[in-house]
Every structure is written in C-alpha cells, then in structure tokens.
Amino acid sequence: MLKSRLFPTVLIELFFCYHWAMKFIVLGCGSAVPHAKRSSSAYWLETASGTILLDFSAAAIHRMAQENLDWVNLDAIWISHFHLDHIGGLAPFLFGTRNAPETANRTKPLKIFGPQGLEKLIKSFDEANDYKLFKQPFPLEIREVGPLEEFEILPETNAAVMKTPHTGESLAIHIRDREGKTLVYTSDTGFTKALGAFARNVDLFVMECSFFKDKPIEKHLELAEAMFLTRYANPKRAMLTHFYAEWDIVDFAEAVKKFTPPCVVFEAQDGVRLEI
Numbered sequence: 001m002l003k004s005r006l007f008p009t010v011l012i013e014l015f016f017c018y019h020w021a022m023k024f025i026v027l028g029c030g031s032a033v034p035h036a037k038r039s040s041s042a043y044w045l046e047t048a049s050g051t052i053l054l055d056f057s058a059a060a061i062h063r064m065a066q067e068n069l070d071w072v073n074l075d076a077i078w079i080s081h082f083h084l085d086h087i088g089g090l091a092p093f094l095f096g097t098r099n100a101p102e103t104a105n106r107t108k109p110l111k112i113f114g115p116q117g118l119e120k121l122i123k124s125f126d127e128a129n130d131y132k133l134f135k136q137p138f139p140l141e142i143r144e145v146g147p148l149e150e151f152e153i154l155p156e157t158n159a160a161v162m163k164t165p166h167t168g169e170s171l172a173i174h175i176r177d178r179e180g181k182t183l184v185y186t187s188d189t190g191f192t193k194a195l196g197a198f199a200r201n202v203d204l205f206v207m208e209c210s211f212f213k214d215k216p217i218e219k220h221l222e223l224a225e226a227m228f229l230t231r232y233a234n235p236k237r238a239m240l241t242h243f244y245a246e247w248d249i250v251d252f253a254e255a256v257k258k259f260t261p262p263c264v265v266f267e268a269q270d271g272v273r274l275e276i
C-alpha cells in the first residue's frame with residue numbers, strides 16, 4: 001500500500017525534474033545585417049520560474065511564433081544594449097500585445113530589464129506617434145540596472161550584470177535559476193578578460209563571435225578571443241553566436257577544433273534548442 005502511494009509521487013517528481021530543466025532556444029544568431037538564415041539577436045530562456053527573452057530583435061516577434069513558444073505568457077525581457085538588432089522588436093511587440101486577442105485576458109505583469117536609459121528610449125518611441133505602448137491589458141514594469149547590480153529577474157532566479165566594452169550602456173548578464181543552473185549571455189562585446197571570470201564554470205556560456213579573424217573593429221570578438229575566454233571561463237558548454245556573413249564560408253567545427261577548447265562549443269543557428 002505504501003509502495004503504491006509513493007510510486008506516483010516519485011514519477012511526478014521525475015517528470016518535473018525533467019520538465020523544468022532550463023531550456024535555451026536560439027531565435028536569431030545573426031547581426032544587424034539582413035541574412036537569409038540568421039535573423040538578429042534574440043534567445044528564449046525557459047526556467048523553472050518562468051520565461052525570459054534575451055534581447056529582442058525585430059525578427060523575434062515572429063520567430064517566437066514560428067518556434068511555437070508561449071509569447072503570450074512571456075514573463076521577462078532582458079535588453080543588453082540599445083543597438084537596434086537587440087531592441088528593435090520591443091516597441092512593435094508592445095504594440096502587438098496591446099491589441100492582440102491572445103493577451104486581452106492576461107493579468108500577470110511583463111517585466112522588462114535593461115541598462116539605464118531603457119525607459120526613456122521606450123517612452124521616446126511611444127511618444128513619437130502616440131502608440132500608447134504603456135496602456136497594456138496587463139501591468140508593464142520597466143527596471144533599469146547598472147553594472148555589477150544583482151537582481152531577481154524571475155522569482156527565485158537571480159541575475160547579475162557586468163559592463164562590457166561595446167557601447168556606453170552594454171551589459172553581459174549572468175543568470176542562476178532556482179535549481180542552481182547557470183548561464184552567461186555576453187551579447188555584443190569587445191574583448192575583456194573580465195568576461196571569462198564572470199562566466200567561470202557556468203553551465204552554458206553564450207558568447208558573441210561576430211568575426212572569424214582580423215576583426216575590423218574592437219567592439220566585437222573574433223574566434224581566437226572567444227576561444228581564449230572559453231578556456232579562461234571553463235564552462236560546461238559554450239555557444240558562439242552573433243555571426244556576420246564572413247562566417248558563411250568557415251567550417252565552424254574545424255575552426256574551433258584548432259583551439260582545443262575545454263568543452264563542447266556549439267555554433268548557434270536559428271532554431272537550435274539546448275537543455276541546460
């Protein structure tokens with residue numbers, strides 16, 4: 001009798017353990033430049049306490065729907081910086097949720113986190129044509145965060161951010177879910193060893209690698225730098241993303257192998273799904 005009572009409980013626990021593994025889905029692994037296979041920056045992160053969209057390109061609105069993701073109930077949005085390939089979809093999304101039948105009955109808040117200046121930017125866009133983006137069926141909360149700040153991005157899911165050498169406001173984010181799984185998303189960044197320390201031993205290190213080699217600008221990474229940071233951080237797994245078209249002719253696996261990385265290094269592709 002005792003056995004038959006316990007057995008279903010164990011099964012349910014196993015189901016939830018499996019079901020609530022953190023899931024990471026690449027919506028867009030390209031740059032701001034139009035590309036046939038790589039749309040601009042957006043990543044869907046599903047945790048035990050809810051969902052977060054990491055950056056919000058213009059393409060992300062429809063990419064979420066294409067991937068059958070529950071955008072109606074999205075809990076939080078992280079904006080890493082204000083380049084339009086990372087925020088260009090936010091105002092159009094709010095314009096959509098304002099009018100969509102799918103969100104008409106939503107009551108839980110949507111929280112938007114990002115660097116200082118985020119609220120002013122959204123308001124400027126809103127006021128440019130009186131879009132009424134802040135008049136949603138549900139509460140909208142905007143929270144600006146500064147370098148080295150720690151905050152709860154979802155219930156029992158903590159985030160910390162680090163300044164990156166890319167734009168004045170750009171931030172990398174470290175997320176730890178309630179089960180202790182960790183992820184770092186650098187977004188766009190130039191090289192700094194501090195990123196390796198910030199991502200030390202994380203379960204998934206998602207790093208930009210805009211260029212293959214001989215990068216034309218300092219404010220992005222190329223492969224040798226990304227591989228240095230991977231070695232320095234020693235994550236369980238790494239993923240490179242934010243590719244410019246020069247990557248189209250590179251054999252990614254061969255190129256990465258030459259650096260003998262300390263872990264598996266995935267090439268981001270739109271639609272790739274990982275469990276963390």
Ligand SMILES: [Zn+2]
Nearest residue numbers: 031083085188
């Ligand atoms: Zn970018």
Ligand SMILES: [Zn+2]
Nearest residue numbers: 081083166188
């Ligand atoms: Zn950028």
